[in-house]
Amino acid sequence: MFLYNWSISEALGDLARGGVEPGFATTSRGSNQWAVAPSRSASGNAMLLIDPHLSWWGPSRFWEMRIHAEALSGSGVSLPGFPYIGLGHNAHLAWAMTTGGPDTADVYVLKLNPENPDQYLYDGEWRGLSEQTVILEVKDGAAQTHRLRHSHHGPILAVVGDVAYAAALPYGSESDPAAAWAALNFAEDYRGAEEAAATLALFPQNLMAADTSGNIYYQRVGRVPIRPDGYDWSKPVDGSTSATAWQGVHPSSDHMQALNPAGGYMQNCNIPPDAMMMGSPFRLADHPDYLFASRAYGEQRSGWTNQRGARALELLAADASITIEEAxxxxxxxxxxxxxxxxxxxxxAMEEPNAEVRALLDWNRQLRRDSSAALKYAYWRFELDGHERTASIRASLEDHYAQAAGREPAIQALSGADQAVLRETFANAMARMQSELGSTEAPYGRVFRVGRDQASWPVGGGGGDRFGLTTLRTMGYGSANDAHERWGRHGQTSTQLVVLSDPIQSWIYLPVGQSDRPASPHYDDQAEKAFSPRRMKPSWWLPEDLANHIASRTVLAYSTRR
Known part of the structure; x- marks a missing residue:
């Protein structure tokens, strides 16, 4: 069910755009991915970044995994109970996925029978809603009973007066996620990724892959309904007529895909396909809009990018021979x-920059854990966030899409009123920093931390485009505690770099640790030794590489006895 949350969120977005709030928050999701062809790799091997950005806790928690079972052999991360590598590599292929894809879900508006609200109108006749009672056992709490109702379109999300809203999701018994991941795990080259996409069982994502033969491959995947023309499918659509019924499912051959793009690289950090690379071959006008991009991932389907996408493109396009260290x-x-x-x-905006502003001018503009200028900048951007003129200032100073369009940013001069806002908010931010921390010279890692329970370590990187703090090393932080610290809770979840040499080389880190047992040395060791210093560790995925690093061994004996 976790895998289909992306489609569920798309349906909830349609509902909200129709003016009906779903009544509960959706999960924040993001990721980075990029692929480099041998022509731009100093080693002559393709490279792939796998970098999901999800919650560090709960159902999206990834665990490191190495497996050697005859033809099934590789390294990466997976979810508990799943038999395959979820994201990672085998001996031939590496694969990554990022949030953002085609529109795979819809919401239908149903007219309820005023004399019997368990019926709805369809093609001039009243149909009955099916009903199901579900009891959820809650740990350390009372059981919850929920009444669920379904139309032939799908489950009822909301009822407003005599109108019901039903979610239509194309997944279910028709799709087999295990088949898609089997294709990836047993792949011998990029065609395994094509095979996985062709199952139409993958949730709406950007699937990117690289293989040891030197290929890099991309497909914008998902199980996408073929919709009738003439409707805005990003909002609730009339569900009382068969005229709006789906007309099948798009085959994967309809989806956008690229094999070995001419530029020798591509990236997708939750952005539209037209911003993936300089001279992107993808154009909205060439595809059904719902197949190009869902509005769940951006109000505009094309013509924009985010801070991560622009920065990744800036770095990848500028380096014609990327070393492993640079990657x-x-x-x-x-x-x-x-x-x-x-x-x-x-x-x-200053007649004469003060000491704090001069520190920003001298700063290398990196959100490093040991940088006091970085913390000054963060405090200032937080202060700006609530100001009524911030949106207009951002419109003047930000033009991220220029990087993808290959033009100079269209930066506008600020008005005197906007300059006054910059001065005022910066002064307020420095006063707050002094009040909360006792100094304006505290380093970034004094506030931004990684850890669990009572132990934490300083960390660099940021998140939240609205604050202007998002970095490729993406971090999502909780609210400030009594010590004015903000601890990481989502963002880089299980980052991997894979070099498609023979044999494959790979590096990985988790944000906290591999164990949830407080007494284990692996409870928070990666937070301290890998994540805080931004030091990804070798995966040692081959038995001969692991041999000199074994600290303990556990053998589970298989028995046929019951």
Missing amino acids: LAIAVDLKPFGVDAWVEALAG
Whole structure:
């Protein structure tokens, strides 16, 4: 069920765009991915970044996995109970997925019978809603009883007066996720990724892969209904007539895909396909809009990118011979795209920059854990967030899509009123920093931390495009505690860099640790030794590589006895 949350969120987005709030929050999701062809790799091997950004706890928690079982052999991460590598590599192929894809879900508007609200109108006749009672056992709490109702379109999400809203999802008994992951896990080259996509069992994602033969491959995957023309499928659609019924499912051959693009690289950090690379071959006009992009991932289906997408493109396009060390550095890069324009605008708003502003001018613009200038900048952007003029200032200073379009950013001069806002908010931010931390010289890692229970360590990187703090090393932080610390709770979940040499080389880290037992040495060791210093560790996925690093061994004996 976790895998289909993406489609469920799309349906909830349609509902909200129709003016009906679903009544509960959806989960924040994101990821980075990029692939480099041998022509742009210093080693002559393809490279792939796998970098999901999800919650560090709960159903999206990934666990490191190595497996050697005859033809099934590889390294990566997976969810508990799943028999395959979820994201990672085998001996021939590496694969990554990021949120963002075609529109795989719809919401239908149903007219209820005023004399019997358990009936709805369809093609001039009343049909009955089916009903199901579900009892959920809750740990450390009372059981919950829920009444669920379904139309032939799907489950009822909301009822407003005599109108019901039903979600239509194309997944279910018709799709087999295990078949898709089997194709990836047993693949011998990029065609295994094609085979996985062709199952139409993958949730709406950007699937990117690289193989030891030197290929890099992309497909925008999902199980996408063929919709009748003439309707806005990003909002609830009339469900009382068969005229709006789906007309089948798009085969994977209809989906956008690229094999070995001419530029020798591609990236997708939750962005539309037209912003994936310089000179992207993908154009909205060439595809059904719902197949190009769901509005769940951006109100505009094309013509935009985010800070991560712009920064990844900036770094990848500028380096014609990327070394492994450079690739590892890109994976954990700490510069928010567009930061230079903001710092320069602040300095330009001052008649004479004070010491704090001069510190920003001298800053390398990296959100490093040991940087006091980085923390000054973060405090200032938090202060700006609530101001009524911030949106107009952002419109003047930010033009992320220029990077994808291959043009100079269209930065606008600020008005005197906007410059006054920059001065005022910066002064307020420095006063708050002094009040909360006792100094304006505290480093970024004084506030931003990684850890669990009572132990934490300083960490670099940020998240939240609205604050202008998002870096490729993406971090999502909780609210400030009594010590004015913000601890990481989502973001880089299980970052991997894979070099498609023979044999494959790979590096990985988790944000906290592999064990949930407090007494285990692996409870939070990665937070301290890998994640805090941004030091990805070798996967040692081959038995001969692991041999010199075995600290303990557990053998589980298989028995046929019952």
